[in-house]
């Protein structure tokens with residue numbers, strides 16, 4: 001039966017000894033949604049991402065992407081199916097240039113179809129066109145170690161979207177950016193979203209979460225404790241207690257450390 005959901009998790013669980021890092025999560029994500037995942041440190045957000053993106057095997061439960069069960073697939077297989085993920089540390093290959101990072105990302109996306117890293121002129125032209133689309137063509141020859149934090153984040157998105165993914169998972173994408181840089185990054189994500197890509201991201205910065213997401217999923221102790229419109233979080237008693245005691249959530253609130 002065809003499903004409206006690009007991603008579904010059923011009874012997803014990951015245990016480490018007695019600890020239930022992800023504790024029987026059910027989650028459905030519609031194609032085109034922008035879902036922000038929040039929650040305190042140790043809530044299970046990264047583990048949930050690791051399970052969905054093939055970094056960590058599930059202890060039990062099932063994950064379906066685009067109608068296909070993906071349990072047991074690794075990150076590269078998922079990338080080729082259209083599920084891309086970025087990580088919290090986004091330096092790429094810092095000694096390589098921006099262009100070289102893009103070429104590596106392109107090559108990884110087709111590695112099983114065309115073994116090895118043989119680069120052709122059209123690979124370079126394609127990489128330059130992608131960089132141009134993200135406003136990075138002018139710095140193509142600079143080592144990544146020398147570009148700004150915002151440019152590194154932009155490159156992170158550019159390399160992750162190189163295979164035209166259907167779903168993009170971002171792990172704390174605006175960490176380390178200043179508020180004006182966050183505003184620029186929000187515009188970038190809006191553009192990616194406008195191209196039809198489903199976006200799921202973990203974020204501690206509430207302003208980013210409430211601006212970008214049309215749905216917030218909040219985790220605590222391995223489970224989902226809120227799933228709804230970001231604007232409704234402020235009225236949810238569990239969320240208010242978790243974030244700020246009894247004080248209402250404000251736009252600039254960050255999670256407690």
Ligand SMILES: Nc1ncnc2c1ncn2[C@@H]1O[C@H](COP(=O)(O)OP(=O)(O)OP(=O)(O)O)[C@@H](O)[C@H]1O
Nearest residue numbers: 016019020021039040041042043044045046047048
């Ligand atoms: N490889 C591992 N071995 C043992 N315990 C782990 C492992 N990975 C995660 N955990 C534990 O699982 C729980 C959930 O961790 P996770 O990193 O998913 O939380 P998080 O919500 O992403 O936290 P943060 O916001 O700090 O990144 C934590 O108690 C963590 O210590």
